[in-house]
Amino acid sequence: MPKSIWILIIAMTMSVTGISFLWPLNAIYIHEELGKSLTIAGFVLMLNSAAGVCGNLLGGRLFDQIGAYRTLVLGVTAAAISACLLAFFHSFTYYMLLLMGVGFGSGMMAPALYALAGTLWPEGGRRPFNAMYVAQNVGVSIGTALIGVVAANELTAVFQANALMHAGLFVFVLFAFRKLKAKSTGHDTMKPLENIPFRRHFRFHSLIFVSIAFVICWMSYTQWQANVSVHTQGLGLSLGAYSLFWTVNGLMIVCAQPLLSLVIKKWIQGIKAQMVAGVILFIVSFLVLTQVTQFSGFMTAMIILTIGEMFIWPAVPTVASQLAPDGREGFYQGLVNSVAMVGRMFGPILGGFIVDVYSIYVLFYVLVGMLILSIPFLLVYDHPLKKHHMPS
Numbered sequence: 001m002p003k004s005i006w007i008l009i010i011a012m013t014m015s016v017t018g019i020s021f022l023w024p025l026n027a028i029y030i031h032e033e034l035g036k037s038l039t040i041a042g043f044v045l046m047l048n049s050a051a052g053v054c055g056n057l058l059g060g061r062l063f064d065q066i067g068a069y070r071t072l073v074l075g076v077t078a079a080a081i082s083a084c085l086l087a088f089f090h091s092f093t094y095y096m097l098l099l100m101g102v103g104f105g106s107g108m109m110a111p112a113l114y115a116l117a118g119t120l121w122p123e124g125g126r127r128p129f130n131a132m133y134v135a136q137n138v139g140v141s142i143g144t145a146l147i148g149v150v151a152a153n154e155l156t157a158v159f160q161a162n163a164l165m166h167a168g169l170f171v172f173v174l175f176a177f178r179k180l181k182a183k184s185t186g187h188d189t190m191k192p193l194e195n196i197p198f199r200r201h202f203r204f205h206s207l208i209f210v211s212i213a214f215v216i217c218w219m220s221y222t223q224w225q226a227n228v229s230v231h232t233q234g235l236g237l238s239l240g241a242y243s244l245f246w247t248v249n250g251l252m253i254v255c256a257q258p259l260l261s262l263v264i265k266k267w268i269q270g271i272k273a274q275m276v277a278g279v280i281l282f283i284v285s286f287l288v289l290t291q292v293t294q295f296s297g298f299m300t301a302m303i304i305l306t307i308g309e310m311f312i313w314p315a316v317p318t319v320a321s322q323l324a325p326d327g328r329e330g331f332y333q334g335l336v337n338s339v340a341m342v343g344r345m346f347g348p349i350l351g352g353f354i355v356d357v358y359s360i361y362v363l364f365y366v367l368v369g370m371l372i373l374s375i376p377f378l379l380v381y382d383h384p385l386k387k388h389h390m391p392s
Contacts (some may be wrong), residue, residue, distance in 0.1 A: 060334015
């Protein structure tokens with residue numbers, strides 16, 4: 001890979017490592033330490049994701065208008081300030097507001113990093129997006145593996161760890177990305193797409209179909225970060241056991257990439273089949289969750305879920321990059337990243353409501369039904385392009 005992609009990988013790893021100190025514990029901290037219901041916990045996570053949506057849309061737009069470097073500096077500044085304040089102020093109101101600040105800043109960075117991956121290495125195809133996806137999960141592995149150590153004496157120590165990582169990320173972005181500035185600001189002339197009627201934005205129509213499936217997948221996936229975490233605690237599993245699920249998740253993604261590439265090359269032809277296979281594995285994972293109460297059963301479900309996400313998560317930004325017109329790379333990446341955040345936003349509060357009113361098992365079956373409904377959107381996503389004889 002080009003050296004510039006390695007710089008992106010380091011930034012993504014640092015960003016996700018910092019966040020990974022927080023997100024596995026959000027629902028647990030709000031529910032058990034602050035004494036709020038799961039519905040309230042889901043609402044706080046929804047606000048965090050809503051801020052991320054705004055950050056993604058703004059970050060994608062700014063990438064197209066002012067370039068990657070200034071967009072990244074603005075995003076990491078917002079995230080770092082919020083993370084540092086959170087280290088000292090984490091009562092319920094401060095927790096809610098500062099978590100939104102971290103989400104907004106991180107959200108601004110994500111589309112800029114993904115758009116840079118595509119523009120700095122266009123001949124790489126899906127490889128730069130696979131690299132960014134692996135970087136995310138290296139961060140997940142590091143962050144979740146350290147949770148048990150960091151929080152051994154005091155749970156709030158994770159806030160200090162998150163602040164230190166974001167402070168380091170701020171310094172890294174400020175200096176390492178300065179050299180990429182000239183390479184990443186090549187959008188002085190953008191096609192006037194706003195003058196084209198919406199019904200003729202065929203590439204955008206295709207992206208909408210993928211985005212509908214993507215948001216459903218994320219609404220399902222985020223239950224592991226919110227309600228499944230509380231469910232495992234209720235069954236007597238330790239916090240260390242729960243963090244181990246995510247450590248295995250990240251290590252599998254990092255270590256199994258060569259095997260995954262072989263499977264895709266031999267048995268799964270095309271990016272559409274790759275996404276559909278991932279959704280099917282998601283369905284199987286949640287069906288397994290309806291039957292298990294022991295550590296081994298949850299680990300089995302996590303392994304299946306992990307293989308599914310390895311198919312889906314890097315495929316969607318690849319599709320967005322393929323569909324994006326010249327000068328709209330940031331906007332398209334911002335859109336799919338914001339769609340993921342919408343899934344994270346509504347997933348926890350929907351799941352928390354269903355668990356509070358019914359049960360966790362009802363939630364699992366609801367998720368299976370939603371995932372089944374998402375498959376047709378993936379099967380037809382490229383029909384607008386084929387109908388009008390446009391390249392994908």
